[in-house]
Amino acid sequence: xxxxxxxxxxxxxxxISRGVSRRxxxxxxxxxxxxxxxxxxxxxxAGTAAASGEDNFAPNAxxxxxRDGQVTLVMNQVEMxxxxxxxxxxxxxxxxxxxxxxxxxxxxxxxxxxxxxxxxGFQVTGGSTSVRxxxxxxxxxxxxxxxxxxxxxxxxxxxxxxxxxxxxxxxIHAPSGRKLSYGSLxxxxxxxxxxxxxxxxxxxxxxxxxxxxxxxxxxxxxxxxAEFGIDxxxxxxxxxTVAACPIIGGKLRxxxxxxxxxxxxxxxxxxxxxxxxxxxxxxxxxxxxxxALVIAWDQGPNAxxxxxxxxxxxxxxxxxxxxxxINQGDAGxxxxxxxxxxDAVYQMPLLxxxxxxxxxxxxxxxxxxxxxxxxxxxITRAQATAAAVTGFPLEKVRxxxxxLGGGFGRRLDVDGITQAVQIAKQVDYPVKVIWTRExxxxxxxxxxxxxxxxxxxxxxxxxPIAFSHRVTGSSILxxxxxxxxxxxxxxxxxxxxAGAYSFDNVLVDYVRQEPPAGLTTGWWRGVGVTHNAFMxxxxxxELATAAGQDPVSYRRALLNKSPxxxxxxxxxxxxxxxxxxxxxxxxxxxxxxxxxxxxxAQVAEVSVAKEGRVRVKRVVCAVDCGQMxxxxxxxxxxxxxxxxxxxxxxxxxxxLKNGRVEQGNFDTYQVLRIDEAPTIEVYMIASNxxxxxxxxxxxxxxxxxxxxxxxxxxxKRLRQLPIDTTELKSA
Amino acid sequence: xxxxxxxxxGSYVIDADSDTPLLWVLRDLLGMTGTKFxxxxxxxxxxxxxxxxxxxxxxxxxxxxxxxxEITTIEAIGSIPAGAQVQKxxxxxxxxxxxxxxxxxxxxxxxxxTTNPKPNDNDxxxxxxxxxxxxxxxxxxxxxxxxxxxxxxxxxxG
Numbered sequence: 001x002x003x004x005x006x007x008x009x010x011x012x013x014x015x016i017s018r019g020v021s022r023r024x025x026x027x028x029x030x031x032x033x034x035x036x037x038x039x040x041x042x043x044x045x046a047g048t049a050a051a052s053g054e055d056n057f058a059p060n061a062x063x064x065x066x067r068d069g070q071v072t073l074v075m076n077q078v079e080m081x082x083x084x085x086x087x088x089x090x091x092x093x094x095x096x097x098x099x100x101x102x103x104x105x106x107x108x109x110x111x112x113x114x115x116x117x118x119x120x121g122f123q124v125t126g127g128s129t130s131v132r133x134x135x136x137x138x139x140x141x142x143x144x145x146x147x148x149x150x151x152x153x154x155x156x157x158x159x160x161x162x163x164x165x166x167x168x169x170x171x172i173h174a175p176s177g178r179k180l181s182y183g184s185l186x187x188x189x190x191x192x193x194x195x196x197x198x199x200x201x202x203x204x205x206x207x208x209x210x211x212x213x214x215x216x217x218x219x220x221x222x223x224x225x226a227e228f229g230i231d232x233x234x235x236x237x238x239x240x241t242v243a244a245c246p247i248i249g250g251k252l253r254x255x256x257x258x259x260x261x262x263x264x265x266x267x268x269x270x271x272x273x274x275x276x277x278x279x280x281x282x283x284x285x286x287x288x289x290x291x292a293l294v295i296a297w298d299q300g301p302n303a304x305x306x307x308x309x310x311x312x313x314x315x316x317x318x319x320x321x322x323x324x325x326i327n328q329g330d331a332g333x334x335x336x337x338x339x340x341x342x343d344a345v346y347q348m349p350l351l352x353x354x355x356x357x358x359x360x361x362x363x364x365x366x367x368x369x370x371x372x373x374x375x376x377x378x379i380t381r382a383q384a385t386a387a388a389v390t391g392f393p394l395e396k397v398r399x400x401x402x403x404l405g406g407g408f409g410r411r412l413d414v415d416g417i418t419q420a421v422q423i424a425k426q427v428d429y430p431v432k433v434i435w436t437r438e439x440x441x442x443x444x445x446x447x448x449x450x451x452x453x454x455x456x457x458x459x460x461x462x463x464p465i466a467f468s469h470r471v472t473g474s475s476i477l478x479x480x481x482x483x484x485x486x487x488x489x490x491x492x493x494x495x496x497x498a499g500a501y502s503f504d505n506v507l508v509d510y511v512r513q514e515p516p517a518g519l520t521t522g523w524w525r526g527v528g529v530t531h532n533a534f535m536x537x538x539x540x541x542e543l544a545t546a547a548g549q550d551p552v553s554y555r556r557a558l559l560n561k562s563p564x565x566x567x568x569x570x571x572x573x574x575x576x577x578x579x580x581x582x583x584x585x586x587x588x589x590x591x592x593x594x595x596x597x598x599x600x601a602q603v604a605e606v607s608v609a610k611e612g613r614v615r616v617k618r619v620v621c622a623v624d625c626g627q628m629x630x631x632x633x634x635x636x637x638x639x640x641x642x643x644x645x646x647x648x649x650x651x652x653x654x655x656l657k658n659g660r661v662e663q664g665n666f667d668t669y670q671v672l673r674i675d676e677a678p679t680i681e682v683y684m685i686a687s688n689x690x691x692x693x694x695x696x697x698x699x700x701x702x703x704x705x706x707x708x709x710x711x712x713x714x715x716k717r718l719r720q721l722p723i724d725t726t727e728l729k730s731a
Numbered sequence: 732x733x734x735x736x737x738x739x740x741g742s743y744v745i746d747a748d749s750d751t752p753l754l755w756v757l758r759d760l761l762g763m764t765g766t767k768f769x770x771x772x773x774x775x776x777x778x779x780x781x782x783x784x785x786x787x788x789x790x791x792x793x794x795x796x797x798x799x800x801e802i803t804t805i806e807a808i809g810s811i812p813a814g815a816q817v818q819k820x821x822x823x824x825x826x827x828x829x830x831x832x833x834x835x836x837x838x839x840x841x842x843x844x845t846t847n848p849k850p851n852d853n854d855x856x857x858x859x860x861x862x863x864x865x866x867x868x869x870x871x872x873x874x875x876x877x878x879x880x881x882x883x884x885x886x887x888x889g
Contacts, residue, residue, distance in 0.1 A: 081829030081866045214825065221830030222821045224765020224805035228831060231764035239759055264748045282759035283768070284751040356769050356777060356831040356865050405767070405831030406865050437770045632825055636871070640828055643867025666774040666863060675856035677869035 037064045037190070062114075063092060063141050065149075069169055069183030071098055076108040076115035076123055077130040078377055079217055080407035081640070082695045083633035084130045086215045088138060090629055091131075094208040095142030095201060097166040098182070105216065107401040110383040110394075120481075125377045126412050126523060128596040128693025131629055135691050136200075143198040145189075152188040153180045203627065203688060212632035217403065229375035229402040230434060232362040237430040238267055240423055241286040243295065244275035244443050247659040248302040249518025252276055256294035263289045270426050277423045283434055302516045302659040310656065311347070314451035314513050318472040322509035323487065325471075325494035329505030334466035338457025342546055346454060346535040347720040350654040351447035351524055354669055357405020358440040359416040362432040363424035369396035370421070371430075375404035377411040385414045389421040408644070409523030412480070413445045438664040445522035446654055448473040448493075449515075450531050454539045457505075462547020463557065467503040469536065472511040474521040488512060495528030496700075499536035500565040500594035501558045519656075525644055526696030529595030530703075534721065537591040537704030542717060551590050551708060552578055564624050565592055567685060568601040572622035575683050576603035586617065587713025591704035598625035598692030602642070604678075604705035608714055612725030616646055616678040616706055621698065623682065626689035634694050638682045641698025647672040649703035653722050734794045738763070739807035749795035754778045756794055757804060765805035765834050769863070776862030779835040780804045786842040788861075805834035813844040813883060820879035828866035836862045840876050848883050850876065 062074040073092055079085040089103040108115045112122045118137075119129040146166045153171035154161040157178060164171050170179045203209075220226035245251060255276050257269040265285030270277040278289035335341060362373040363386070370390050376382045379401050386397045404411055420433040435443070450473040457466035475490035484491065489510055497508035515521065524530070544554035552573045559566040569592045573579070582588045585607050592601040605618040621638045628634055651670040655662045663669040707718045714728060734745045736756065745756050752771075757763045757780070766789060769777030773788035780789045781803040808814035817840045820826075827833050836859070843850055843858035850858065855876050864872070 079829075081827075083828075212825075214822075215827065217830065218822050218825060218827050221827040221833050222818045222837060223809065224763075224834050226830050227764075228767075230768065233762055233764070239755075282747065282751070282755045284747065284755035284759075287771070288748070288750075354865060356767070356775070356829065356863065358768065404829060406829045408865070434768070437772070437775075636825065636828060636868075639870050640867035643869060644865065647865075665772055666770050667772070671863055671865060672867070672869075673860045673863060674869040674872060675860040677867075677873075680870050 037062060063096075063145055065145065065182055065186050067183050067186055069102075069181050071096065071103045071182075072106055073103050074106050074108045074115075076117070077134065078107070078125045078375070078401060078404055078407070080125070080375075080377070080404035080411070082130070082637060083215060083630060084125070085217045086213060087131055087629045087633060088134060089216065090208050090213055091134065091138035092142040094206055095139045096146050098169045100208060100213050100216065102169055108379070110379040110399050112380045123378070123380045124412070125407070126409065128526070128695040128697070131691045132597060132693055135627075139200050140198055143200050144195055147195050147198050148189040148192050149182055149185050151192055152185040156180065156185070156188065210628055210631070213630055226403055228357050228405045229362070229373060230357055230360040230405065230432075232373040232402070232432060234362060234364060234373070234430040237362065237432055238279050238281065239283045239286050240270070240277045240279040240431050240433045241283060241290055241436060242275050242277040242419065242423070242433060242439060243290055243293075244419075244439065245297045246442060246661075247297060247299045248305060248516055248656070250274065250300040250302070250659070251298040253296040253298040255296075259292040259294070260289040263292055268427060269293065270423050272419065272422050275419065277433065279423075279427065279431055287436065299659065300518070302518065305516055305659045306657050307655045310449060310515055311451065314449060314472050317511050317513035318451055318453055318470060320511050322470055322511045323489045324507070324509045325489055325491070326498060326506055326508040328503070331466045331468045331505040331507035334505035335455060335457040335468065338465050339460050340458040340462075340546070341455065342458065342543060343453070343455045344539055344542060344719055346452045346538060348450045348531050348534060349652065349721060350449045350521070351648060351652045352441045352444040352654050352663070352669055353406070353408045353410035353524065354441060354666070354671060355404075355406025355408055355410055358437055359410070359435040360433060361417045361420035362430060363420045364430035365390055365421065365425045366428075369398070372397065372399045372417065372421070373402065374399065374417055375402040375411060376414065376417065377404070377407050378414060381414045382417045385418045386421045389418060390425060408525045409527070410445065412523045415445065415520070437666070441654075441663055441665065441669050442661040444654070445520045447524035447527060448476065448521040450493075450535075452535045454535060456539070456543055458543065458546060462543070462549060464503055464543060466505040467498060468507040469497045470509050470511065471497060471532070472513055474514045475512045476522055476527060478512070479520070480522065492528035494532070496532040496593065496595050497536070499532070499540065500562050500592055500599070501540070502561040503558075525641070525699045526595065529593065529697065530645070530700040533591065533593045533595070533700040534703045534707075537593065538707055538719060541589070541704070541708040541711065545711070555590070555592055559592070562594070564599045565594055565601075568592065568599045568622040568624050571683055571685065572601040572603050572620055575622065575681060576620040578603065587709040587711070589705045589708025589710070589712055591701050591708060593697055593701045595697045595700055596693030596695075597690065598623060598694060598697045600638075600697045600701045602701040602705045604702065604709045606706055606709040606713065608710060608728050610730045612728035614650060614706070614710060614723055614725065614728065615676070619678045619680045619702065619705070621680065621682045621701070622685065623694070623698075624685040624687055625692035625694050626687050627691045628684065628686070629691060631684060634684060635682045637694040638698040639680045641696065642680055642702045643672055643677060645699035645702035646678075646706070649706050649721055649723060651722050736794065736797060736802060737799065738802040739804060745794060747794065750793045752790050753780070753792045753794055753797065753802070754789040757789060763804055763806055767831055767834055769832065769835075774863075775832070776839060777832050777835040779838045779862065781838060781842060784842065784845060786839050805838055808838055808841055811841055811845065812886070813848075813879065814841040816879040816882045816886070817841050817844065817875070820875040820882065824871050824875040824878060826868050826871040826875050828868055832862060832864045836864065836872055840872070840879070844876065844879055844883060849880055
């Protein structure tokens, strides 16, 4: 996903580090059941494109402490594997002085005012923003609660607050040895004013933040009790599966359901404009019923559309007038006067997400309201679409969020929820709509196809005096967050378009070219950064080759203004043994990326078989993501991000023929398996800088490292993903 | 017609077509949702359960093919010595991320260690390559299986 703050961070880092407009406000909310309930108010970044002119301070997250001492954190950031259900409560536990295990988590209900992500302007989990958005607010909330509990205890004992301290869920008066549990103090604490200024712990005193605390969701995920959206069980619930028109933009013409009606367990066939669903007692019967339907589709205008058509449109568009994203110095002039010029075209395909949990949504439309059970990254949008389809006001639509069996950006869209409500609206019982894997892959919201042209003018030593990068592709922001699509520029598409480098003369620009209506493009694991990292780091490797220089030393020379990027590059080179010769038959490649507030460098070691098959044997990764919350989570995200990026580099492609997506399941949309997984070493740089995101940058860095390694081994420069093994066949 | 299935030590009478995949009986008719749907074609391993100790893909195993065999799912995998060690190792190594595929991974790993208590890397690759993980936890799955293997050997000696 995109990073709404990246340019802001780069441009105004000094301002932010001085703490301007970073104040967090707290409020106590009285609850009938008693106990202390703290609402956290967050400053709303005024530069956020979604800024709607509402008040800038609204409650955002809730910490609740009950009379029995139970601490509950209402989680507005969802858990999809990235570890938020551990890192978020860690922030609270550290300041509140309770064990992580003492905090119970609840999925937040939909409410943009209460639970918005201040980085994105509404209630959303994405863009590797969770820790960055809540790093200060949640600690402040924990510290405020701690301060109030200490004040309550001090008042009870009639002693100075300074003589009391909090530890392990109790307030202790050290001089007398008296102790009071938090639970016994909550009623009194709730009557106190919320402190204006709370003192956060000195990072040197952190005992939990920076430690590899165990995941809070692990036990349920190893014994089968974890509840994902697809595991929803509601009394009277039936199961439906669906077939949407396989041709882009096509509609349903007619259905003969006579054979499906005879399938045991089939209850009803439901028709939508562009799809048909079968409701049954169980998924086995629903699938069998669906297969028994005779469906006629109205193919619409795209019945002959293919990938080649799409690429031609992008190629043609790339010569149109572009919108400028970065323009420093005079790239055109510098290019024309440089002694040497290098040009290249780089391309990346449409990609599906293929999260392990296929798209699903359970809906019960009643006369007086509607319930939705789903795992979503955008719960208020889920509520809004259900309200729109049913005609109910928002408050009549309850959405129950769940753990997500993989998100990767797919669950930032609500198309599946809209469809499920359309189906459920036609019956009076709860229906769980489950997409088959084929439906999930053929009706995904795809990562855009990008067609990029890059040029560099080199000086007589081979260093770039001019750098230009034109990105051509569809705009996700224009569809998904229209206010952020300004003056024709999709900021995500061009993010990190000049890499981690600071060239003197640089031009990055953008041409928007959309595929036909019905083929929707959307977020993926690090769309902008992941795409531009491949283009830029592949191209910079070409420049190093042209200059006759080592890829690491060449990059080092271009990173003088980015010491943190240089540091991860140095670290990865050292750990990978870059200065030592590679074993025979192995190629080694490097890439360095700045994205989502984090610096990553990776070295990949690859072999290429005679028939062209690429094996990635070893990946070394160095990361500086600022202050670490949970180092083991960071390591896990690097490992997982690398595997996810490798799948895309080696296999990932959605292709179109006759208006249809050609792939359908894991046989045709291959993903990396354990026997292909490299060894992965992750090294982290300790830092007190602001925390950076970690969900996406690991994915961004691996593809260029691999193609650069292939070049080092074979001399063949790959400028398109996925890697074409036929190009790598030995003669 | 009615089929009697032995699952996790219990006996269940199921009224569904003979060609109904076991996966949907477990999930939709019996409410045992620990076993997951991923592909429906035995390509991803998310639905793996044991049939008399052998790992099978329940998404393509029709209920008329099971007969008297004992089915064990993630809900009962901890009752098998290897299963309990695998679950413990999974926690020690912090394997899980989104967790959706992990039931299948754990059930497959348990079958591997039951038949081959000391697998090498190749054995692990071979036994586990049918189980996809999109979060990319493979590096840790390897480590956890090795750890469970050591724990099993230690327990056997003790």
